[in-house]
Amino acid sequence: MNGESLRDLWLTYQSTVAFIGLNGLLALSVYTTLSCGQLSLAQAGFMALGSYASAILTLHTSAPFPVVLLAGTLVPAVVAIPLGLPVLRLKGVFLAIATIGFGEVVRIFFVNLDFTNGALGLVAIPQRTGLVAIYLALAGALFILWRIRGSRAGYALEAIREDEPAARTMGIHASAYKLSMVVLGAGFAGLAGALDAHFNFIVAPANYSFGRVVDMLVYAVVGGTTVFYGPVVGAAFLTLLPEVLREVGSRVGLQPGPLRLFVNGLVLLLVILFLPNGIVSLPRRVRRWLETRRAAAHAA
Amino acid sequence: MGQQIVNGLFLGSIYALFALGYTLVFGVLDILNLAHQAVFMLCAYVALALVVHLHLPMPIAFPLAVVAGGLLGVVVDRLAFRPLRGRSDSNISGLISSIALATILEALALQFFGPDVERFPFGIVPDRSLRLGDAVISELQLVIIGIAVSMLAVLTWVLRRTTLGRRIRAVAENPVAARVLGVNVDRVIASSFFVSSALGGAAGVLFGLAFNSVSPDMGRTVELKGLAVIILGGMGSMPGAAIAGFALGLLEVFTVAKIGSSYRDAVAFGVLFLVLVVRPRGLLGPAALREA
Amino acid sequence: MLLSLTDVRRTFGGLHAVDGVGFQVDTGEVHGLIGPNGAGKTTLLNLVSGLIRPTGGAISLEGRRIERLPSHRIAALGITRTYQNIRLFPALSAAENVLVGSHLRRVDPLWKRMIFVPGYRREEADALQWALSLLARVGMEDRAAERASSLSYGEQRRVEIARALASGPRVLLLDEPTAGMNPSEVASIAALIKEVARSGQSVLLVEHNVKLVMDVCDRITVLNFGKVIADGTPGEVAGDRAVIAAYLGGE
Numbered sequence: 001m002n003g004e005s006l007r008d009l010w011l012t013y014q015s016t017v018a019f020i021g022l023n024g025l026l027a028l029s030v031y032t033t034l035s036c037g038q039l040s041l042a043q044a045g046f047m048a049l050g051s052y053a054s055a056i057l058t059l060h061t062s063a064p065f066p067v068v069l070l071a072g073t074l075v076p077a078v079v080a081i082p083l084g085l086p087v088l089r090l091k092g093v094f095l096a097i098a099t100i101g102f103g104e105v106v107r108i109f110f111v112n113l114d115f116t117n118g119a120l121g122l123v124a125i126p127q128r129t130g131l132v133a134i135y136l137a138l139a140g141a142l143f144i145l146w147r148i149r150g151s152r153a154g155y156a157l158e159a160i161r162e163d164e165p166a167a168r169t170m171g172i173h174a175s176a177y178k179l180s181m182v183v184l185g186a187g188f189a190g191l192a193g194a195l196d197a198h199f200n201f202i203v204a205p206a207n208y209s210f211g212r213v214v215d216m217l218v219y220a221v222v223g224g225t226t227v228f229y230g231p232v233v234g235a236a237f238l239t240l241l242p243e244v245l246r247e248v249g250s251r252v253g254l255q256p257g258p259l260r261l262f263v264n265g266l267v268l269l270l271v272i273l274f275l276p277n278g279i280v281s282l283p284r285r286v287r288r289w290l291e292t293r294r295a296a297a298h299a300a
Numbered sequence: 301m302g303q304q305i306v307n308g309l310f311l312g313s314i315y316a317l318f319a320l321g322y323t324l325v326f327g328v329l330d331i332l333n334l335a336h337q338a339v340f341m342l343c344a345y346v347a348l349a350l351v352v353h354l355h356l357p358m359p360i361a362f363p364l365a366v367v368a369g370g371l372l373g374v375v376v377d378r379l380a381f382r383p384l385r386g387r388s389d390s391n392i393s394g395l396i397s398s399i400a401l402a403t404i405l406e407a408l409a410l411q412f413f414g415p416d417v418e419r420f421p422f423g424i425v426p427d428r429s430l431r432l433g434d435a436v437i438s439e440l441q442l443v444i445i446g447i448a449v450s451m452l453a454v455l456t457w458v459l460r461r462t463t464l465g466r467r468i469r470a471v472a473e474n475p476v477a478a479r480v481l482g483v484n485v486d487r488v489i490a491s492s493f494f495v496s497s498a499l500g501g502a503a504g505v506l507f508g509l510a511f512n513s514v515s516p517d518m519g520r521t522v523e524l525k526g527l528a529v530i531i532l533g534g535m536g537s538m539p540g541a542a543i544a545g546f547a548l549g550l551l552e553v554f555t556v557a558k559i560g561s562s563y564r565d566a567v568a569f570g571v572l573f574l575v576l577v578v579r580p581r582g583l584l585g586p587a588a589l590r591e592a
Numbered sequence: 593m594l595l596s597l598t599d600v601r602r603t604f605g606g607l608h609a610v611d612g613v614g615f616q617v618d619t620g621e622v623h624g625l626i627g628p629n630g631a632g633k634t635t636l637l638n639l640v641s642g643l644i645r646p647t648g649g650a651i652s653l654e655g656r657r658i659e660r661l662p663s664h665r666i667a668a669l670g671i672t673r674t675y676q677n678i679r680l681f682p683a684l685s686a687a688e689n690v691l692v693g694s695h696l697r698r699v700d701p702l703w704k705r706m707i708f709v710p711g712y713r714r715e716e717a718d719a720l721q722w723a724l725s726l727l728a729r730v731g732m733e734d735r736a737a738e739r740a741s742s743l744s745y746g747e748q749r750r751v752e753i754a755r756a757l758a759s760g761p762r763v764l765l766l767d768e769p770t771a772g773m774n775p776s777e778v779a780s781i782a783a784l785i786k787e788v789a790r791s792g793q794s795v796l797l798v799e800h801n802v803k804l805v806m807d808v809c810d811r812i813t814v815l816n817f818g819k820v821i822a823d824g825t826p827g828e829v830a831g832d833r834a835v836i837a838a839y840l841g842g843e
Contacts, residue, residue, distance in 0.1 A: 039392055086577045092391055093332050094535075094580060097527050101572040104524055108566045147705050150716070152698045155684075159692045162681040169641050171667035171696035171759060210520065214399055221396060226683075258410035265403030272397045273383050 014131065018199060020239045021134035025192040027219035027231030028141050032185035034225045035145075036178050037161035039092065041213045042083065042099035043189040045106035046076035048208035050190025051197040052110060055122045058198065065128045065198070069137075072194025073187045080186035084179045103213055110205040121204030122197075129199040137195060138232070141188050145228035157181065189216075218268045224278020233279050238264060302435035304553050310441045312549020313448035314503050314510065318522060319529035319541040320455065321500035327472040327536045328492045331394040335376045336500045336526070337519030338405035343369040343501030344508035344518065345413060351424055358424055362447075362505055369501020370494040376401055377493040382486065402519075409516040417515040420508070444506045451502055452542060458495065459538070468492050472536075521565065528568040531575050534585025544583060594619045594794055595640070595671075595763050600649035600659075602635055602818075609635040611818035612649070617763065617811075622785055622795045624805040624826075627815035628838060633798045634676055636815070637765050640796070641673045642666040653763070668696055670762035674752045674769055676798075682741035686732055686751045689740050690723040693758030697722070726754040729787075731780060746773045753784070763794045770801050782808050806830065814838070 026043065033040040054072035057063050063071075087098045111119045148154045159167035160174050168174050197203045223234020242260040249259045271278060275285070318340060325333045343365045350361035380397040387393060429438040459465035467488045470478040479485050507522065508514040529548050533540030548568060555567045575582055595617040602610040610632045617623040625633050638644045640651055642663030651659040658666050672693070680689050698719055704712040727733045730750040740748060749769055756764055766785075770778045778801065785795055785808045799805050805812060806826040814822040814835050822832040829835055 039395070090576060090580060093395065094531070094576060096395065097332075097531060098573065098576045100524065100527065101569040101576075105566065105569045105573070108563075108569070112562045112566075144706070148702070151702055151705050151712075152695060152700045152719075153702050155688065155692050156695055158684060159681055159695075162683060163679050165643055165663070166675070166679040166681075167692070168663040169643065169667050169673055170693050170755070171664050171672075172692075173664045210524065214403065217396070217399070218403075255411060257415075258407045261403055261410065262407035265400045265405075265407060268400035269380065269397055269404065272393050272400060276387075276389075276393065 016239065016243055018129075018131055018134055020236045021131070021138050022192050022196055022199070023215075023219055023235035023239050024232035025134075025138050025141055025188055025195075026216045027223065027235040028138075028145065028228075029185040029188035029192065030213070030216045030220045031225055031228070031231040032145070032181045032188065033178075034220060035161060035228070036157040036174075036181050037164060038088070038178055038181070039096045040099045040182060040185065041096055041210070041217065042080075042102045043185060043216055044208040044210065044213040045103035046080065046186040046189035047193035047196070047212070048103075048106050048110060048205065049076040049079060050193030051203045051208070052116060052122070052193075053190070054194035055125050055197045055203045056116070058125060058128070059122065065133075068128075068198070069133075069191060069194050072197075073191040076190035076193075077183050077187040080183045081179065084182040088175060088178045088182065100210060100213075103208070103210060107205045107208050110208075116203075119205060121202060121206075123202050125197055125201050125203065127198060127201060129195045134195055134199075137191050141191075142229060142232065144184070149228055153177070215264065218264050222267055222271045222278055224280035226277050227280055230278050230280045237279060238267065241267070302433045304557050305550065306432065306435045306437050306441065308550030308553035309546060310437075310445055310510070310549070311553060312546035313445045314507050314545075315522075315525060315529050315549050316542045316545025317448045317451060317499050317506070318503035319526045319533065319545045320452070320538060321496040321503070322526055322530050323533070323536060323538055323541040324455075324468075324492055324496040324499070326530070327538075328468060328489055329381065329394070331381065331391055331398075332527075333376065333381075333398050333493075333496070334395060334523065335380060335398040335402040335405065336497070337523035338402040338409075339369050339372050339376065339497045340500045340504035340507070340522060341409060341514075341516060341519035342372060342405060342504070344504040344514045345409065345418075346501075347505040347508065348418055348420060348514050352421060358509075362502075365505050366498050366502045369504070370498035372501070373493040373495075373497020374490050376497065377490050381493075382489075385486075406516055406519070413516060415516060417513045419512050419514070424509075440509065444510055447502070447506060451499060455495065455499065455538075464488070464491055525565075525568045528572040530582075531572050531580075532582050534582030536586065537582070537584040540582055540584035593617070594621075594654060595796070596652050597636075597640070598650045598652075600636070600639060600646050600651060602632075602639055602644065602646050602648075608818050610639065610646070613813075613815065613818070613820055614649075615811075615813040615820065615823055617794050617796055619762075619794055620789050620792050621810045622789045622797060622808050624809035624812035625796060625798045625815065626800070626802065626805055626812060627821075630817075631815040632818040633815055634767055635818075637673060637767050637796070637798060640666075641671060641765055667759065667761075670760075671765065672756040672759055672761040672763075673765035674749070674756050674767055676767040676771070678745075678748050678752055680740040680748055680752055680755070683739065685737050685739055686727060686743065686747075686754075687720065687723045687736040689751055690726050690755045690758050691719060693726075693755035694719060694722055696759040723754075723758065726758055727751070729757070730754045730784060746777050749773065750777075750781075753781075757788070761793060763796060764788060766795060766797045766799075768798055768800060770799065770804060778804055 029043045050072035053075040054068045057068045057071050083102055087095060090098055110116055116122055156172045156177055159172060160177055164174050219235040219238055220231035222238060223232065224230030242263055245259060245263060246256050249256065275281060321336050322333065346368045347361050347365035350356045350364055351358060380401045381394050384393050384397060429436050459468060467483050470483055471485055471488045475485055525548065529544045530541050532547065533544030551567050552564050556564050593616040598614045600610055600613045613636060625636065627633055639646050642661055646659050650657055653669055653671065658669060681692065699715065724733055724736055727736050730753055732747060732750050732754065735743065735747065740751065743751065753769060770781050782804055789795055797809065809826055811824065812826055812829045813820055814829055816838040821834045821838060822829050
């Protein structure tokens with residue numbers, strides 16, 4: 001193998017690894033609200049806000065990268081507050097619909113914004129994101145979620161997820177906790193957006209459609225939403241799987257685009273039907289199945 | 301002004317038809333079927349294929365496509381919703397499994413039909429028109445409005461006057477009681493899906509004809525507008541969905557005329573937000589929607 | 593008076609679930625609330641705990657009006673409860689359930705946890721100890737680590753009571769706590785209720801087990817069709833004609 005193909009190999013490999021990190025962060029942003037029982041699908045909008053805010057800063061100022069990333073994290077987090085306040089009062093599917101609507105409003109807003117070239121978006125954004133930045137961000141998000149688990153706040157969130165009215169009668173201020181999670185998730189999504197903008201050179205409204213947040217939801221659910229690292233497992237699995245299948249697929253004449261979509265949909269369906277707690281629950285399930293087999297064998 | 305009204309009613313009739321499909325399933329299962337838009341899209345392709353490859357005339361292709369839509373709906377129920385019945389989180393998980401199925405169907409459409417926009421062959425769509433005051437209404441528009449309205453009428457008749465309709469209403473009201481009274485709840489739900497998806501499929505074919513454009517992503521935008529319609533009309537209210545559908549059609553057309561076409565989609569979401577924040581029950585929906 | 597209800601009303605559609613109910617609960621008093629099914633007892637508990645709002649009347653805690661407050665504020669003021677159909681958090685263990693109940697008692701050193709400042713570990717150990725001690729009070733300390741959903745009915749009820757006690761409430765609302773329990777379990781619940789009252793906490797007890805109510809309660813209010821038909825000591829209520837008629841005629 002000569003140096004050129006090795007470099008090509010690294011480049012392809014590197015971008016998959018980068019995407020695993022970014023998708024993991026996006027999956028965590030959906031998870032934050034799921035962890036207190038709310039299905040919020042606004043993350044594509046938050047991601048868009050982070051991407052655009054950071055890209056505008058980079059293109060029009062000489063702000064250092066960490067500042068740019070901070071802006072990308074804070075802008076959606078701040079926007080999440082006035083969005084969350086009225087919307088978190090809504091029940092289940094209504095909240096989902098309202099947040100879907102928000103995501104679309106953001107997208108349409110950017111499509112119509114001349115300052116950012118409307119539908120064409122911003123291009124030629126210098127690549128300032130490296131694998132280190134992505135994985136530092138992911139690690140940071142995982143750290144925060146890890147430390148919340150098992151704390152008073154962490155238990156309050158779990159209680160809200162299990163039974164919100166009952167949790168309230170124990171003095172848990174559910175609305176405040178839910179809003180905090182929405183803001184946190186918005187921050188994660190914005191950070192991922194900022195990193196993504198500076199990795200993929202382009203920021204365009206089409207990247208932040210409803211389909212995008214569906215992807216994030218798929219990663220989180222497939223990985224498992226009962227533990228904080230589940231969504232990252234799901235993101236890794238679903239980012240790698242199409243890469244693996246692409247080789248097989250192209251030989252059979254399947255297009256990579258539809259293939260990825262099909263795999264996402266199929267895996268999500270199978271998980272929801274048969275493994276509702278996601279991939280992370282697989283070891284426990286297998287262990288239990290083996291135990292019952294062993295018990296049956298003993299009895300026989 | 302008259303022209304806008306005509307266009308608005310025309311667009312609105314398709315929205316109403318589509319939204320009613322959502323409402324029917326939501327009324328019966330308390331779940332939002334997000335695979336509805338995939339059926340919408342696939343039926344347009346079915347009609348296209350029947351016309352292009354089997355050379356069937358539209359008056360034959362249309363009902364066939366609608367029936368195909370209904371059957372597809374039954375499949376959706378069987379695959380995505382029925383296995384989840386009885387699960388405590390069936391609302392959210394049903395939502396998610398329907399999203400999964402929609403994704404699968406879209407992927408299949410993309411793979412087999414390609415991402416490009418297809419059009420109906422020339423001549424399928426009649427191009428005569430007639431004047432109505434200061435408005436021009438094409439034969440196609442008339443036909444579409446007529447079909448939509450008559451399907452609404454048929455739906456109302458089915459729900460009010462037939463045994464199936466009574467059973468659907470019973471299950472929607474109280475599935476446990478209905479089962480106790482001997483109603484085969486699973487079969488009623490499957491029938492509701494059939495009707496709902498037939499409506500959605502019809503909307504898809506009509507939409508495809510109206511804009512002479514069929515593509516794998518045609519369901520996405522309509523899906524979100526459909527959500528705005530049922531929120532505006534009131535979740536679970538059929539008359540609400542119908543009225544709201546026409547209202548949104550008119551609103552969109554007037555927005556395009558007065559403000560510009562780039563804000564056309566924003567209208568739906570603006571309405572959505574306004575309604576959810578100010579009056580979540582919508583026009584005709586039930587009262588208790590906020591959490592305890 | 594610690595807790596007082598004045599002319600409390602609640603309608604659902606056309607139904608007067610609670611129709612002008614008034615009574616008072618003193619500090620350290622065990623107050624029973626009995627009546628035939630559908631008399632409005634659970635609705636009343638829902639009103640006091642803030643799950644629903646009354647359509648009329650007033651509920652006061654130490655003179656402060658609470659009927660319009662959100663339920664988490666009411667809990668913060670010292671009113672906690674259990675539920676007729678047991679609402680433990682199924683995925684959490686018994687100890688964790690009680691830990692959630694102690695939410696109001698805990699301080700939140702989340703930032704300490706974030707940067708590993710010592711002190712948070714101590715707080716968490718203390719909280720866990722408190723939870724375990726409460727479980728011991730209801731006789732469930734050796735099942736502390738078990739998932740709530742795998743406990744028996746009677747065991748779940750006991751954990752729920754421990755959870756409601758965890759924040760150190762001034763008024764404990766119990767909604768049919770001994771339903772489905774055997775006599776020895778009922779006796780231990782009775783002892784627990786008396787012990788709670790002795791330590792200065794009040795108990796508002798909704799029950800169908802009339803013998804238990806006569807045994808532990810200082811005063812009893814009897815409801816029927818959303819109205820108070822009797823209010824007094826167990827002795828007074830037992831002999832009341834209206835009460836006897838309601839029970840013989842109602843159920």
